[in-house]
Amino acid sequence: MPELKVSIDQNEQCIPYEGGDISRSLKDILDAEGITLPSDCGGVGKCGLCLVHIEAGECTPLSASEKTTLSGDELNRGCRLACQAKPLGDMSLSILKADNPAAWSELEADGVTGNASASNKLGLAIDLGTTQIRATLWNLDSKVRIDGITSLNPQAKFGADVLTRLAAAKASKLDADQLSLLASSAVGEAARILVSRHGLVTTAIRSISVVANTAMLALLAGKHYENLLEIEQWQKPVDCVPESIYAWQQAWGVATDAQINLVQPLAGFVGSDLLAGVLSTNLTGSEDAALLVDFGTNSEVALWDGQSLWVTSVPGGPAFEGSGLSCGVPMMEGAIYKISGHGADDSLELYVIGGAQAKGVCGSGLVDAIACLLSIKALNPIGRLAEPYAKAGFPLDETSSIRIRNHDIDLFQRAKGATGAAIVYLLEQAGLKQAALKRVCVTGAFGSGLDCRNASQIGLIPDVDSEIIELYSDSALAGCEVLLVSAGGQQRLSSLREKARLINMSLAPEFDMLFVDNLFLKPLPKSGSSTTSMLE
Known part of the structure; x- marks a missing residue:
């Protein structure tokens, strides 16, 4: 049986594979061994991210995609795209950039943490992000967080963005099942790690709450994910309630009567993660205008005008x-x-x-x-x-x-352009200008590390006084925790749903114009452009 000798960061691994099957690319073989290479094109050789260096051995000739995607220098150095190259025997290669799900790492606690005994009921809060998964363990009796961890979402092997994963799920039931299994297995692994670190057992977990964008919820539940690829479905409610939670209860080893709550999305691409962020930041807590931007592969924006919660989403990438x-x-x-x-x-x-x-x-x-x-x-x-x-x-x-x-x-510009267009459009629909904003809450991908001045200068966030900008690293998770432990959490969530006014940016005729204008690396317009309201 032929072997691949793989070198990653000076570590070597030998991988035997079935010879004679030239339908399997290097990326297919590496994925099967849990070595995930970054990808943003669905394996068609256009993004150039799954770059490997062939040290020895032969593989299939350069594909047309490789000839156009790889630079002359990369070709001269013996680089190939793992999604295109197929091994023809024993090979040695080095991976120039791996994107493997890392070991679970510590999640910093914002407040007081506690502990639990064997007699306590436990709860688990999960923020299932497209790129990262965050999990916290709670003592439901004392309503105190015990511990928290984070890791990369293992679904990345199917693509970095939600559209690529949705397309894979729609094209293949096997891939859809694998995407669901990868996410559910990560939740189970998080549960086992968290309880074991404190001498507890998973059977003490009596309640689990999960928030996520709509695509992640649909893929986890294994239903209606294909609807998210149809524009006309984006403003309709999406049922992401699992058909049965028994299999998860068994696989995760939690209590047999444990409640597993996949917090349902608002619609199409406006997920429960945005609602959880609005909840935890108390965005609607006063009559003052407030903006929340959840940056990510699917960026979601919420604008509170004192009476209505205007919400939308755009493909941030x-x-x-x-x-x-x-x-x-x-x-x-x-x-x-x-x-x-x-x-x-x-x-x-x-x-x-x-x-x-x-x-x-x-x-x-x-x-x-x-x-x-x-x-x-x-x-x-x-x-x-x-x-x-x-x-x-x-x-x-x-x-x-x-x-x-x-x-x-x-x-970056494409992601910024789409998000900037959404911000400007919501302000116009609400009849507000940037100067009216009293709070700007930034959540999601940037965490607390964002330099607000730099972000304003290049038009990523509104050009407002830095004193009103609030940075949150885990607002969706914090909202999920509220829903897990707070008696009034569900009622507050229901109130937010009633106040929400959903905007489908794909149907806005002004979107293309706003998108192009916001591609430029300059501050967002303070007064906006002359657009007309279009809610449907």
Whole structure:
């Protein structure tokens, strides 16, 4: 049986595989072994992220996609796209950028934590994000958080964004089942890790609440995910209630009478994660105008005008979460989360999570990088790098191994353009200007690491006084915890649903114009444009 000898960060692994089957790509083989390469194109060789270096051995000839996607330098160095190359025998290769689900890491607690005894009832709160999963264990008797952990969503092997995963699920029932299993297994693993760290047992877990965007809920429940690929369904309620929770109860080892609550989305691409964020930030707590932007692969926006909660969503893409970028990593240890430095001759000062060697740039670091490059005129407001950085990219670190490239900036601009268009449009529908906002809550991908001044300068968030901007790293999880332990949580959630006015941006004739205008790296317009209201 032939073998693949795989090198990742100086660690080697030998993987035997069935020879003679040239239908399986290198990525297929690696995925089967749990070695996940980043991907943002569904395996058609267009994103260029699953890059590997062939050290020895033979594989199928270059595909047409590889010839157009890979640079001349990459081809000369023996690089291939794992989704296109198929091994023809024994091979040795090195992975240039792995995106494997990391071991579960600590989730910082915002408040007091407690403990539990064997007699206590336990609860589990889950924020099932497209890129990351966050889980906290609670003592339901004392209503105190015990512990929290986070990890990457293992569904990333099917693509970095929700549309790619939905398309995979619709095309194959086997893939749909696998996507559901990956998510549910991660929840079960989180439960086992959390209780074991405190000498507890999973059978003490009596209640589980899960919030997520609509796509993640539908994929987990294994139903109606195909509807989310149809525009006309985006404003309709989506039933994500699982047919049965018995299999999950058994697989997770929780109490046989445990309640498992998949908090239902508002509609199409407005999920329960946004509602949970509105809940935890108390966005509707006064008559003052307040805006909440949940940045992610599917960015969701909520605007409170004192009476109505205007909500919408746009495809932000994975750039906000550090995925899909040539230099991107999630906001975890090794990620550059903050960059400072002004002046063409000054080196940039990099701040790395955990203080370790930098592995790449997460979303907040990318915002700072773009703002810094604009200030030293290495980047223009259109989003193009100046010479001599146009081809090779701008080096961030001393070794020049981490570079910001035009492709990375383009991905960010597209995500920013869509989100900016949604913000401007909601303000116009509510008859408000930026100056009317008394609160701007930023949640999701950037966490608490976002530099608000830089974000305002490039048009990511409204250009308002920084004193009214609030940064939240886990607002969706915090809202999920409210629903888990608070007696009045469900009633408050129902009230939010009644106040919500859903806007389907795909039906807004002004969206294309607003999107293009917000592609530019400049502050959001303070007065907006002349658009007309269109709710349906």
